[in-house]
Amino acid sequence: MPLKKYLSLFLIGALFALTACKKKKGGEDPVPSTQEEALKLELSGVVAGKANVAMDSTFTFQVKITSKMPEKGVRVTMNVVTDPAGIPLAQDAIPDATTGTINITLRHLKEVKTYKVTLTLASLGNTANITTPVEFLITNKSAG
Template structure:
């Protein structure tokens, strides 16, 4: 009789012990670190205005003013003629992790004006893209 009265209590105690000592499963992965929104400046350029190149190439300085993403940034560049929107082929710009770098614009024809658009994208988060910065550049050489 004693066994019939104590057995349910003993069984409940054993079950509670196993349940409370059971290893907890970790469903929380490491928190996703949010990247700071990308921003950059073109220190030697007047945005939206006409700038001068003295020959067929121009060294365009870029300063990333936000925190640089760990994976680096991809640089996108578009150079088209101002009047006909005809693309001017440029050398590919390599991905970078440097907060300051230079883009070399090449093949600028004499006395011709080009619309240049530059923007950056994070390599670690494709949704982190800067706004497009647009300026015009004219090769003032006569050769």
Template sequence: MPLKSYLLPVLALFALIFSSCSKKDSGTAVKPSEEGLKVSLANVTEASYTAAAGSTYTFQAAVTSRLPTNGVTITVTAVTDPGGINIPQNAVAPSSSGAIEITLIGLEPLRTVLVTVVITSVDNPDNTITKTFWITNKSE
């Protein structure tokens, strides 16, 4: 008999626990996911060495995937290798087109530089791609 008297409160407790654990809608709109960025670099050899004929060098980054609605931002860093000395680069304007022209500056003669290009979606900062290559100014 005592078991029956506890059965109803225990079942009611389980019902409260399971109903409170249900997922609640926060009311925020879910952003549609965008296609992951795919980028190719022209006039350089990705993840390898490229030769420059002077202190500046221009190359292109082409977004080959579907371009995000508000475009992409581009960050370029150049660091001597070896040495790790940062070579300041001009800012690259955000782009809404698939073709982006990037000009490296301050390349010292006979010095190898590791260049890192980071392209990020304006709409989704988690959608990013990083490309690297080395470049050497072959002029004397």
């Protein structure tokens, strides 16, 4: 009988020791999530929501990021289609940006044709941080 008592006391003591030495799951500091200021932009050289004029088959404008630049930078997505038909016009890829001003050149604008340009910025460090799409129209008014 005394062996049973000692064995049960030993097991109870071991159980207390194991639970006391166990790490708390909730006690560790969680990795803080990346908090970024909501992306905001301004266009320079064109007016958003309006018809703009190009005098050649190429046209350069700027996107200025007015919010704090995300640590990892931003990705610019641009879609150019004919208006009103919606036929895509291929453009050069825009590299990811880490500065507050991005120069963009539209290419292959056909004479006397109007295009709808849609721009979106997305943070590379926080996939939920995306601007509202900005649109404008551009017409190549060159005479040939």
